[in-house]
Amino acid sequence: xxxxxDELLQQAHYWMRLTRALDDRGTFLHKQSKIVxxxxxxxxxxxxxxxxxxxxxxxxxxAPMHRDLGAYLxxxxxxxxxxxxxxxRETGVTRGRDANLHGMGDLSLGIIGFISHLPASTGVxxxxxxxxxxxxxxxVAMCFFGDGSASQGLAHEAMNxxxxxxxxxxxxxENNQYAYSTPLSRQMAIEHIAxxxxxYNMPGVIVDGNDFAAVYHATKxxxxxxxxxxxxxxxxxxxxxMRGHAIHxxxxxxxxxxxxxxxxxxxxxxxxxxxxxxxxxxxxxLAALLxxxxxxxDEAQAFAEASPYPDPAxxxxxxxx
Amino acid sequence: MxxxxxxxxxxxxxxxxQGTRELTYLEAxxxxxxxxxxxDQRVLxxxxxxxxxxxxxxxxxxxxxxxxxxxVIDTPMTELAMIYAAxxxxxxxxxxxxxxxxxxxxSTGFDAIVQxxxxxxxxxxxxxxxxxxAPGGGGLRAGPFHSQSNEAxxxxxxxxxxxxxxxxxxxxxxxxxxxxxxxxxxxxxxxxLYRSLKGMVPEGEALTPIGQAAVRRSGxxxxxxAYGAMVQEALSAANELERAGHSIEVLDLRTLxxxxxxxxxxxxxxxxxxxxxxxxxxxxxxxxxxxxxxxxQAFEYLDGPITRLAAPDTPVPYSPPLEDAYRxxxxxxxxxxxxxxxx
Numbered sequence: 045x046x047x048x049x050d051e052l053l054q055q056a057h058y059w060m061r062l063t064r065a066l067d068d069r070g071t072f073l074h075k076q077s078k079i080v081x082x083x084x085x086x087x088x089x090x091x092x093x094x095x096x097x098x099x100x101x102x103x104x105x106x107a108p109m110h111r112d113l114g115a116y117l118x119x120x121x122x123x124x125x126x127x128x129x130x131x132x133r134e135t136g137v138t139r140g141r142d143a144n145l146h147g148m149g150d151l152s153l154g155i156i157g158f159i160s161h162l163p164a165s166t167g168v169x170x171x172x173x174x175x176x177x178x179x180x181x182x183x184v185a186m187c188f189f190g191d192g193s194a195s196q197g198l199a200h201e202a203m204n205x206x207x208x209x210x211x212x213x214x215x216x217x218e219n220n221q222y223a224y225s226t227p228l229s230r231q232m233a234i235e236h237i238a239x240x241x242x243x244y245n246m247p248g249v250i251v252d253g254n255d256f257a258a259v260y261h262a263t264k265x266x267x268x269x270x271x272x273x274x275x276x277x278x279x280x281x282x283x284x285x286m287r288g289h290a291i292h293x294x295x296x297x298x299x300x301x302x303x304x305x306x307x308x309x310x311x312x313x314x315x316x317x318x319x320x321x322x323x324x325x326x327x328x329x330l331a332a333l334l335x336x337x338x339x340x341x342d343e344a345q346a347f348a349e350a351s352p353y354p355d356p357a358x359x360x361x362x363x364x365x
Numbered sequence: 366m367x368x369x370x371x372x373x374x375x376x377x378x379x380x381x382x383q384g385t386r387e388l389t390y391l392e393a394x395x396x397x398x399x400x401x402x403x404x405d406q407r408v409l410x411x412x413x414x415x416x417x418x419x420x421x422x423x424x425x426x427x428x429x430x431x432x433x434x435x436x437v438i439d440t441p442m443t444e445l446a447m448i449y450a451a452x453x454x455x456x457x458x459x460x461x462x463x464x465x466x467x468x469x470x471x472s473t474g475f476d477a478i479v480q481x482x483x484x485x486x487x488x489x490x491x492x493x494x495x496x497x498x499a500p501g502g503g504g505l506r507a508g509p510f511h512s513q514s515n516e517a518x519x520x521x522x523x524x525x526x527x528x529x530x531x532x533x534x535x536x537x538x539x540x541x542x543x544x545x546x547x548x549x550x551x552x553x554x555x556x557x558l559y560r561s562l563k564g565m566v567p568e569g570e571a572l573t574p575i576g577q578a579a580v581r582r583s584g585x586x587x588x589x590x591a592y593g594a595m596v597q598e599a600l601s602a603a604n605e606l607e608r609a610g611h612s613i614e615v616l617d618l619r620t621l622x623x624x625x626x627x628x629x630x631x632x633x634x635x636x637x638x639x640x641x642x643x644x645x646x647x648x649x650x651x652x653x654x655x656x657x658x659x660x661x662q663a664f665e666y667l668d669g670p671i672t673r674l675a676a677p678d679t680p681v682p683y684s685p686p687l688e689d690a691y692r693x694x695x696x697x698x699x700x701x702x703x704x705x706x707x708x
Contacts, residue, residue, distance in 0.1 A: 147488035171453020201446035365492035
């Protein structure tokens, strides 16, 4: 991690801690039945979502998915708006129309809202990148998808298109070993999803998705390549989904040894070890940071809970622009 | 002879409209694309074989020479990525017009339309101003996968608009409106009419508003409600009935979503007898919705059963005797209308 400067490392640490705390808050609120429907934890994905988002500039566009809470936060979506979304309030990003992290788009922040058909983001971001290229702007479009989505035709169609038109695009594949209960071995017959990049004639990079610095360097390089006209890059981030597919899923199908192995590679523990080694973090500083984050989330939760629900009389409004 | 040249022995020429030029239905579509592309730099077209080759039906012929390959984009063979790409381009400020080579192939792009494009504004208030051109309909001996009229799939989906022009003037005017509409619009153009129908088409800003039906022929005894290729068939049947002393009204829906409910109810209330005609399969077709609307809101005006004449619930067959049995036409409309008139 030596090439990451102290300031960036501290910034990343804040975002990763905020991401996990907000995620824990979500789980808690679901247990209290304040969040209804499903809840999708992202624990284990903090390093990759924060690193990928930090590698971008303010005018770049991302299409994150439901394990990329960190990317939304880095792009400027506030815990207030996210909590209000989870609680189904009018002040949430989708004004109570869409659930959990779905649809949390805001182009003023360069964020595209995803749909449950996750490979859709690869297609949409292909079009964004195509538009950017037509305008000749030095901007980049980045999408996120997973090992399950990799089996869907659209992911292939989009990567093929991106390469044919040499688009300014970065494709982040979050290989977290399981798509719901389906293990990687039932999803594909190759060891690395990034092997497929060769089939599209684009660079395929494999990184440890739980290592902030590794992801940051890989995405930064891909972003610069895209920005300078070098075309798309496929980055496979190896990680692990540390909770069930959604909150109802006890993931009994995941071997305990596998979880233990990844627990030992926890992304937050690793960045904190580096910070401590550099003398940038100690127990007191960490306690202060966590207290600051909890206060920030308390305030955001209070805002969300004080916000009104959408008015049922507005149900049919806004189907059409 | 191939289907892009058409099987038509004769071309119908619509007369009497105010206009400055006579165009085929196909030329009217091309004129609309050219006009919008000249007017607005944000408009671009893309599809399979549409640029250098000029399109399977030559609708886009000449556009790549005039506007260049950045705005007339030959794509890989992927309707799904194409429609998703159009959505993404719209987020960058473009107004993409996507050509499905045949309406039949729109099914491979289904997710992009019904899951993403249709819901986006409702979810996070970002409009998706894309237009999808879908050359549909049969009568050209093109078989099950080059003849479909699958518009009902999209009429059922909130967030989409669906139009189906029946004349060159509306082919032009509805395409202008579709491109300028901030919502995703599926534009069903009728291959059968491409070269068989000519009419006067105004130049410039001759928009046909989305959501407005047109009374093509005024009458008192019976209303025929149709769209697309069936409008000309309905008019032929109505003319024949007029010679037998009947007074028939023909309503061209023009837009299938949203339906012009006022126009539908007005004609039903006026004549009290309604025959709904479409080329699409019968079950849960657009006609079912029109019939339900009339039953709910004009019941007391009816003087006979609301009647539907549609294709049977089979795939579109290839062999001429089978396709002729499948597809409604003027003779079948005439028979159904006579039966309803006698009720």
